[in-house]
Amino acid sequence: MNAAIADQALMLAGILFVLGLISVLIRRNIIFMLISVEIMLNAAGLAFIAAGARWGQPDGQVMFVFILTMAAAEVSVGLALILQIYHQLKTLDSDAADKMHG
Amino acid sequence: MNITFIIASFVAVLATIMAITRYNLIHALLYLVISFLSIAIVFFVLGAPFVAALEIIVYAGAIVVLIIFVIMMLNLKEESVEQERIWFSRKVILGPSILSIVLLGELIYILLSHETTALTTQAVDAKSVGLSLYGPYIIGVELSGLLLMSGVVGAYHLGRQKKKVQHRFLENQTT
Numbered sequence: 001m002n003a004a005i006a007d008q009a010l011m012l013a014g015i016l017f018v019l020g021l022i023s024v025l026i027r028r029n030i031i032f033m034l035i036s037v038e039i040m041l042n043a044a045g046l047a048f049i050a051a052g053a054r055w056g057q058p059d060g061q062v063m064f065v066f067i068l069t070m071a072a073a074e075v076s077v078g079l080a081l082i083l084q085i086y087h088q089l090k091t092l093d094s095d096a097a098d099k100m101h102g
Numbered sequence: 103m104n105i106t107f108i109i110a111s112f113v114a115v116l117a118t119i120m121a122i123t124r125y126n127l128i129h130a131l132l133y134l135v136i137s138f139l140s141i142a143i144v145f146f147v148l149g150a151p152f153v154a155a156l157e158i159i160v161y162a163g164a165i166v167v168l169i170i171f172v173i174m175m176l177n178l179k180e181e182s183v184e185q186e187r188i189w190f191s192r193k194v195i196l197g198p199s200i201l202s203i204v205l206l207g208e209l210i211y212i213l214l215s216h217e218t219t220a221l222t223t224q225a226v227d228a229k230s231v232g233l234s235l236y237g238p239y240i241i242g243v244e245l246s247g248l249l250l251m252s253g254v255v256g257a258y259h260l261g262r263q264k265k266k267v268q269h270r271f272l273e274n275q276t277t
Contacts, residue, residue: 018206023122025198053148073253080260
């Protein structure tokens, strides 16, 4: 029964990751894209927890703590970048920040 | 145990769908908090109570509050919701959704196609996580400290309000 739960948790992680991926593809608001990246990181952490629960080892939870640290650092730097973009361009449109024409 | 897991995962998926389809940022964040809380329940069912607490404290607490404070600093008006409604058109949604759902179907097919071996259920408590974190993974903890330090410095440097000066050669081309 525990292995079945681990499989279902992996499926849930896949569904959440795909929802985050869809959201980051269809949204133009930068804050929504950042939220979508958070959803995807959370789904990746859920996959790690499911794998750790499958084998009964603490390594999955250790990896989740590292993902948590990375998400916190990423969201702080990302929000600072969003503030700068909003002050420079007066919009949250991600397509507006194409001054370098990349 | 299993029924708790299924209910929590349905709530998580529904709350995430609601969160990514809202026009208003604050409504999306509230649904996101519900999604994080239900994922914390999933962690608890999977036998990871320490991580469930961390999920609530850090994700549903710190990160969402950080995003809410930035939204308050941006001081968005009513027309931003209207702008979001214009951007969120049906033909933009269709293509990425179909392609991503094809990928998801492939993943679920791979997960279902192999047989699973049953294991005895046991919770991994905070003590063993801590022993593992400060034993074999101590280098990861130190690198995380370095990452958080660079995050603090980067957020301070990027978030500082500077006088708006473009490059001196581009000064005449500013719009």
